[in-house]
Amino acid sequence: MMRPLVNFLNQGLLPMTDREKEATRIVAFFQGTMEAQGLRAALLSGEAGAGKSRLLEDLLPRVLREGGAVVHTKLYPESTTSIAPILAQALSRSSSMFNLLRIEPEENLSSVAASLRRLAQLRPTLVIVEDIHLLEGEAEREFSTLLNALSDEPISLLCAARPTELKTRGLLERYLVEEIELEGITAEGILHLWQALFESPPDLEAARILHEVTLGNPLALRSGLRGALKSGALAHDPTRNAWRLMVPPSLFAESLGRSVRLLSEGLAAHVSATEQEAAEQLATLGEVFAREAAEALLPEAVRMLDILMFKGIIAQARSTVSPLNGPPSRRPLLTFTHSLLHRNFVERARFDAARVVDLLVQTIPLYSVVPFQLLADYHGTIEAPLADLDIAIGQAFAAIVVLNRSADWPLGTAVWNAAFALSRFRNDERTERERSILQANLLHNRLRLIRKPTQERNAITAQIDALTESFANDEELAPMRLNALAHKQLAIIRSNHQQALEIWNEVEGIAERYPSVRFTEAYVHHLRGIIISARANTDEAIFNVVEDRLNALNDGAEHERIWKHARRIVGPYLLDIFTTQAELDRRLQLLHELERESLEFDVGLPWLKTILLYELGQFQDVLQLLPNISPRLLERGLYGNYCQAQLLMICVELGLGGGVAGIEEQLEKLRSQFPTEFQQILRRSISIHLCDSAMLHGADQWAAQIFRKYSDDALVLPFALRLLLGLLDSPTLTAIKGLHQQSHADGTDLWRLFEAAMNGEDSAQIAEQMEHLLRQPILRRDHITELCAAIRFAETILPQFLGESQIALLRKSIHHTLIAMVEWLEERELFGYMKGVLNRFPGMLNQKELAKWRGRITALERQHEGQSGKPATRQESLSMLGSIEFRRPNQEPARPRGARLKIILGLLTADRMLEKRLTNREFYCIAAGDDDLETARTTVYSAMHRLKEIVGPDAILTDGETPELDLSRVHVDLLEAHALLTEAIAAMRESAWMRARGPLIAALDIFGNRVPFPTLYETFFEAAREDLENRIRTTAMRVGRGLLLAGDxxxxxxxxxxxxxxxxxDEELQQLLRQALESLGKRIEIERMKIRAEEED
Known part of the structure; x- marks a missing residue:
């Protein structure tokens, strides 16, 4: 029998025909990646069974042959559809992909986005997502966030979907450049299919009927042909040596119609009863499942899996998904070949609940919620010991934790229903205490799945609160009480600080009775919660308490894990909390330690570091960090923090001399972007950060107007800002006394001064308090606000409490402090604030001093605008690391459009890095991709004209043998790093290890984890990347070893x-690092490296 027919009868594989047009369009879409300026998408749509998966599978080798990188994923019903874990696993499972990425991505959006960016910088990248119509809810929003994160990357995204079910089309719309509708196989295509399948001329009447009844749907064709062959309606005629109809055409058409209507049965019509029963049992595991689960569920599983795979019922999954419980399978996953097939089997299956419980007890990984759904709906008996049932419930809770960390958290409800159903079995065998514990765990996990304030959440929170109240007096159960209190805390964390304090006091009471609970994640959760609440409500007393409790967790090796965890999630919230130089030094040390130990893709620490730098007045550093952090905050759904980041950028611009024009439009745009629940955070950020910055800038009336528009009575403001606004509105004693009644003590020196005056204390005490305030060193930006408020208070209110001589003495101290304020601002180049401070207190300085400071402000303005006459400080810059961008001073970066322009910029950079410069022929032929010199030169001249429109006419010199960058005008990050690396190599060759250390560290800091020559895929640049990496690696190894031998x-x-x-x-670098750590006595760090290595293995 012919091989195509054998394959069809046994495995259901039809010959691939009539798809060349669609295949050509998909390949052309991929080829456009090389010219792409950002994310581009194609949509392949077709009905169920139209052959989308088969077409894509056949196309992959063509893409790979063209040097592309393919990230192929498929979504499955009733399994996780959170796109981040699915893509992370697709990126991780290929050894060739790992060689490019060097590190396995974590299963979160930031990590996956970073990995895809790196991949796109190294290879033309095609990302395939099959069955994208399955995305909905949180998974759909997560996918949208990923698209936004990748919008500027030259990546091609190919999505396959059923046309009538595509809710996500709106997400793809802005990126769509191609739409391909996969229609049924044409009548002519069916003739070709017949010829390929039977290797004989087609029966024209049979082919006509096949097309009319199936409409060319490959799935229906497969089902109909199988039925016809099995019944004998279609058979080989030896007299004609051809395959033809053996029944009247009308009978064949009627039979074919029935076959199509019973499509799902037809898919499995060729399996025996035993095989069908096995398939039904496998279907209870879900559409995608692990071999281990199949082997535990079925007798003779290995043989049966082979049969079902041979017959096309199941196949190796083309994409992987995350397990809901247990460790991931070490073998390829299996899947049913079609959703209809799986649905048919699962509907017929006799569900064996005891077997599924046993799978859970053995922690065999499950990849679908189907077994949990079946458990939830099961009404029979389960002959399993109570201990096994409790383990199974615990595994369900573990699955909820996994789902709750992803966009698939709604699937957790089905898992919780299964846990609840299992809890009813043998419940009478539990003691009252055990029943209470189980009930508390059920309620705790249910609350995990209710993410928004609802009546159900409020009711369950009250229920678990009442249930666990007695747990507070039981050391074993106390952590469960802390979990219950955590749910109460979550509801009011930023809105009701008083209630947050009451919860905290109960937590502290439990911790005093049972100190061991301090070393639990539940307690750490409360530490984090109370400091977030305290920050939102300026409760400085809590700050010191939290820091003390955090430090107390550093209690030896036994508690190191929880201490590290607490420091990682609580420590960042302490970074910007300091009032003395000693505290600031501790915060900077903490930041150093946190950055050294932080997860690569953590966004919380960089964000809180940005706030610290903002408070320190390091606005240039903030400008460098915010453009990178803002999109990552949005990727994580941290909308409140994203709002604050946008406002900080506005504040920074005010400090650097920007004006208030246009800010209100930006605020309204921000307000319209985010849901109601984030409006309070936005109003607070506007009222505190923006109004404060505007007043330092000198825009008092505008700040007051913005404050009145966005503030409300619920906001608790820093007292300095409230006083400054109050003095602006009505600088009278009566009005200020009213402010005293409305404010609360915040423990600052300004409050103590204010309270001393309002309480009518002795004038000498008031004067001393003012002097004390003025003498304090300026450590942070908001201290400038406090001093402005204090000086304004001294000008307008204190004369009513102090004598002339006291006021005269204060004026000298105020003059000294005012000079210190503008000096502090000048050091940080915050000339926008310098103007505001000088304009607020012009009478405090003489004319000579004012002229001097205004001259310095003008100099800073010119420097900032690039008009200082120092071209080196405001050069144009070309980035050749991470992305290819050209930036002119005070302009947004421009990305060259077209592969040819990027290649030329890459060559101009690489040429400067070579010991022997490129010849005329080499440069032009590589740039043009053409071996004919004259043709290549013409191509490059044309491209050079377009390139100069981007970089300017003077950035590229063309009077030599080959074009070259004018490095007196253009700064190139890669060339700077390369020059530093060359300097380090020169010192290394002289064994001057300490002299090599500085430039090598500086070079490595510039390189970071960014790809050199990104999106340049030609062999020349591939070789340049390899050579550069070898130089970096060799230099780091030799310098590192030399420093170790030198005792450093x-x-x-x-x-x-x-x-x-x-x-x-890199294993050798890691081994050398372990030696360094051992010499420094950092045994814990060495153990952590070993643990990470074992996890990756």
Missing amino acids: AASAEAVLRRALVTIPE
Whole structure:
């Protein structure tokens, strides 16, 4: 029998025909990646059974042959559809992909986006997502966030979907460049299919009927042909040596119609009763499942899996998904070949609940919620010991935790229903205490799945609160009480600080009775919650308490894990809380430690670091960080923080001399972007950060207007800002006394001064309090606000409490402090605030001083605008690391459009890095991709004209043998890093290890984990990347080893840690780093490295 027919009868595989047009369009879509300026999408739509998956599978080798990288994923019903874990696993499972990425991405959006960016910088990248119509709810929003994060990357995204079910089309619309509708196989296509399948001329009447009845749907064709062959309606005629109809055409058409109507049965018509029963049992595991689960569920599983795979019922999954419980399977996952097929089997299956409980007890990984759904609906008996049932319930809770960390959290409800159903079995065998514990766990996990304030959530919160009240007096159950209180805390964390304090006091009471609960994640959760509430309500007393409790967790190796965890999630909230230089030094040390230990894709720490830098007045650093952090905040759904980030950018611009024009339009745009629940956060940020910044800028009336528009009585403002606004509105004693009654004590020196005056204390005490305030060193930006408020208070109110001589003495101190304020601002180049401060208190300085400071402000303005006459400080810049961008001073970066322009910029950069410069022929032929010199030169001249429109006419010199960058005008990040690396190599060759250390660290800091020559896929640039990596690796190894031999292990550690960022997972670098850590006595760090290595293995 012919091989195509054998394959069809046994495995259901039809020959691929009539799809060349669609295949050509998909390949052309991929080829456009090389010219792409950002994310582009194509939509392949077709009805169920139209052959979308088969077409894509056949196309993959063509894309790979063209040098592309393919990330192929498929979504499955009733399984996780959270796109981040699915893409992370698709990126991780290929060894060739790992060689490019160097590090396995974590299963979160930021990590996946970063990995895809890196991949796109190294290879033309095609991301395939099959059955995208399955995305909905949180998973759909997560997918939208990923698209936004990748919008500027040259990535091609191919989505396959059923046309009538595509709710996500709106997300793809802005990126769509191609739509391909996969229609049924044409009448001519069916003739070709017949010829390929039977290797004989087609029966024209049979082919006509097949097309008319099935409409060319490949799935229906497969079902109909199978039925016809099995019944003998279609058979081989030896007399004609051809396959033809053996029954009247009308009978064949009627039979074919029935076959199509019973499509799902037809898919499995060729399996025996035993095989069908096995398939039904496998279907209870879900559409996608692990081999281990199949082997535990079925007798003779290995043989049966082979049969079902051979007959096309199941196949190896083309995409992986995350397990809901247990460790991931180490073998390829299996899946049913069609959703209709799986649905048919699961509907017929006799569900064996005891077997599924046993799977859970053995922690065999499950990849679908189907078994949990079946458990939830099961009404029979389960002959399993109570201990096994409790383990199964615990596994369900573990699955809820997994789902709750992803966009698939709504699936957790089905899992919870299964846990609830299992809790009813043998419940009478539990003691009253055990029943209470189980009920509390059920309620706790149910609340995990209710993410928005609802009546149900409020009711369950009250229920678990009442149920666990007695747990507070039981050391074993106390952590469960803390969990219950955590749900209460979550509802009011920013809105009701008084209630948050009451919850905190109960937590502290439990911790005093049972100190061991301090070393639980539940207690750490409360530490984090109370400091968030305290920050939102300026409760400084809590800050010190939290810091003390956090430090107390550092209690030896036994508690190191919880201490590290607490420091990681609580410590960042302490960074900007300091009032003395000693506290600031501790915060900077904490930041250093947190950055060294932080997860690569954590966004919380960089965000809170940005706030610290903002408070320190380091606005240039904030400008560098915010553009990178803002999209990551949005990716994580941290809308409140994203709002604050946008406002900080406005505040920074005010400090650097920007005006208030246009800010209100930006605020309204921000307000319209986010749901109601984030409006309170936005109003608070506007009222505090923006109004404060505007007043420092000198825009008092505008600030007061914005404050009245966005503030409300519920907001608790820093007292300095409230006083400054109050003095602006009505600088009278009567009005200020009213302000005293409305405000609460915030513990600041300004409050103590204010309270001393309002309480009518002795004038000498008031004067001393004012002097004390003025003498304090300026450590942070909001201290400037406090001093402005204090000086304004001294000008307008204190003369009513102090004598002339006291006021005269204060004026000298105020003059000294005012000079210190503008000096502090000048050091940070915050000339926008310098103007505001000088204009607010012009009478405090003489004319000579005012002229001097205004001259310095003008100089800073010119420097900021690039008019200072120092071209080196405001150069044009070309980025050749991470992305190819050209930036002129005070302009947004421009990305060259077209592969040719990027290649030329890459060559101009690479040419400067070569020991022997490129010849005329080499440059032009590589740039044009043409071996004919004259043709290549013409191509490059044309492209150079377009390139100069982007970079300017003077950035590229063309009077030599080959074009070259004018490095006196253009700064190139890669060339700077390369020059530093060359300097380090020169010192290394002289064994001057300490002299090599500085430039090598500086070079590695510039490289970071960014790809050199990104999106340049030609062989020349591939070789340039490899050569550069080899130089970096060799230099880091030799310098690191030399520093170790010289006894400077700390410097060796600094070099090697940075090298492992640039070249992650390099075993020799890791081994050398372990030696450095051992020399420094950092045994814990060595153990952590071993643990990470074991996890990756």
